[in-house]
Amino acid sequence: MKTKQLNKPELLAPAGDLARAKTAIRYGADAVYIGGRSFSLRSRASNFTYDDIREICAFAREYGAHVHVTVNIIPHDEDLDGLAEYLRFLQECGVHAVICASPYIMNCAKKYAPHLEVHCSTQLSVTNSSAVRFLKRHLDIDRVVLARECTMEDVRRITAEGGVPSEAFIHGGMCVNYSGRCTLSNRMTLRDANRGGCAQSCRWQYHLYQGKTELTKQDDLFTMGSRDLMCLDHLYDLMEAGVASFKIEGRMKTEFYIASVVSVYRRCIDEILLKGGPLDADRMRMYREEMRKSENRDIWTGFYDNPDAQDSIIYHPNTNVDVNHDFLGTVLSYDKTAETAVIQTRNPFAKGERAEILSPSGTYEPFVFEWMKNDKGEYMEISRHPMAEVTIPVPSAVKAGDMIRRSR
Numbered sequence: 554m555k556t557k558q559l560n561k562p563e564l565l566a567p568a569g570d571l572a573r574a575k576t577a578i579r580y581g582a583d584a585v586y587i588g589g590r591s592f593s594l595r596s597r598a599s600n601f602t603y604d605d606i607r608e609i610c611a612f613a614r615e616y617g618a619h620v621h622v623t624v625n626i627i628p629h630d631e632d633l634d635g636l637a638e639y640l641r642f643l644q645e646c647g648v649h650a651v652i653c654a655s656p657y658i659m660n661c662a663k664k665y666a667p668h669l670e671v672h673c674s675t676q677l678s679v680t681n682s683s684a685v686r687f688l689k690r691h692l693d694i695d696r697v698v699l700a701r702e703c704t705m706e707d708v709r710r711i712t713a714e715g716g717v718p719s720e721a722f723i724h725g726g727m728c729v730n731y732s733g734r735c736t737l738s739n740r741m742t743l744r745d746a747n748r749g750g751c752a753q754s755c756r757w758q759y760h761l762y763q764g765k766t767e768l769t770k771q772d773d774l775f776t777m778g779s780r781d782l783m784c785l786d787h788l789y790d791l792m793e794a795g796v797a798s799f800k801i802e803g804r805m806k807t808e809f810y811i812a813s814v815v816s817v818y819r820r821c822i823d824e825i826l827l828k829g830g831p832l833d834a835d836r837m838r839m840y841r842e843e844m845r846k847s848e849n850r851d852i853w854t855g856f857y858d859n860p861d862a863q864d865s866i867i868y869h870p871n872t873n874v875d876v877n878h879d880f881l882g883t884v885l886s887y888d889k890t891a892e893t894a895v896i897q898t899r900n901p902f903a904k905g906e907r908a909e910i911l912s913p914s915g916t917y918e919p920f921v922f923e924w925m926k927n928d929k930g931e932y933m934e935i936s937r938h939p940m941a942e943v944t945i946p947v948p949s950a951v952k953a954g955d956m957i958r959r960s961r
């Protein structure tokens with residue numbers, strides 16, 4: 554068995570709003586990346602206000618975590634007003650890094666907010682070490698976010714020879730085109746993918762014709778979205794390669810997804826570090842099963858060991874086949890004497906059903922809803938409404954922010 558002193562990589566999680574950012578940090582992320590309301594892709598990801606950015610920076614400091622802010626549009630001249638002020642504001646808040654795709658924005662960050670690290674976005678599609686050295690020499694970047702299209706050999710070489718720390722994607726959505734270098738959305742919806750408006754047109758369902766002959770059937774239409782990345786089985790290789798940061802994609806994803814995914818990677822990374830080598834088949838099977846409890850689409854391991862990207866595209870409607878757990882609610886408070894918790898509900902559940910607690914400590918404790926009460930203290934047989942406050946008995950101490958989920 555291989556054992557080796559491994560450096561601890563940063564686990565970097567996405568967050569579309571304050572609640573999701575706090576959840577990611579509570580569940581073990583070393584850093585979160587967020588978008589402000591300006592200069593950021595993912596304009597639909599309920600981006601952070603100035604006050605939110607101040608608040609998440611203060612929250613992250615309490616946990617020793619970092620905040621990275623995407624300033625990653627491909628800007629046209631009219632998009633650049635206020636850039637210097639915005640960068641100075643991020644620096645004053647204590648943001649650790651900005652993630653940029655435009656060389657001009659990288660240059661401005663160095664000039665107007667020199668305490669911010671500048672991370673070169675995956676939008677630049679960096680796939681070789683010469684490009685990294687060029688970016689270091691001319692733009693003084695502090696980190697490169699590698700293109701998702703890199704193979705494991707590319708990752709090793711760029712990390713060893715690029716001269717700046719590297720960041721690699723380990724989980725989440727992939728583009729069927731070259732990491733966002735795509736104008737499908739622009740053409741079909743007038744929403745510019747490179748200004749944050751991607752309508753995910755590749756995932757729509759299409760009737761396919763050859764001439765006047767339709768090749769598709771009504772219940773088997775054509776799509777061309779990519780499978781999602783899932784890299785549990787490559788964590789050790791990426792750590793051994795010396796990758797500085799492991800990035801989870803998905804600023805549009807839910808709080809439950811973020812908690813579930815971050816929690817699994819946190820535990821798996823920590824266990825590999827403790828062991829100093831790859832985990833055995835049983836442990837990896839356990840982590841893969843845990844990962845399937847979140848809202849994954851169909852998955853693959855990306856270009857790391859599939860340079861030809863065979864089997865990467867979903868040609869038929871995506872049915873979220875791997876989702877096997879429902880998010881039932883978040884714990885608001887715990888009564889130690891009564892051994893009960895008040896939860897804010899999300900999906901319906903009934904007395905007698907089995908559920909489990911998902912907590913930042915990584916324990917997944919099963920239990921049965923022996924009874925439940927509404928906010929008037931009345932016993933209920935079923936909880937039907939989202940965002941209601943319901944009291945349930947729990948088998949062990951829980952904390953605000955723990956989540957309750959149910960196996961399908």
Ligand code: SF4
Binds near residue numbers: 727729738
């Ligand atoms: S339409 Fe699909 S391939 Fe194009 S940018 Fe959006 S997600 Fe990527």
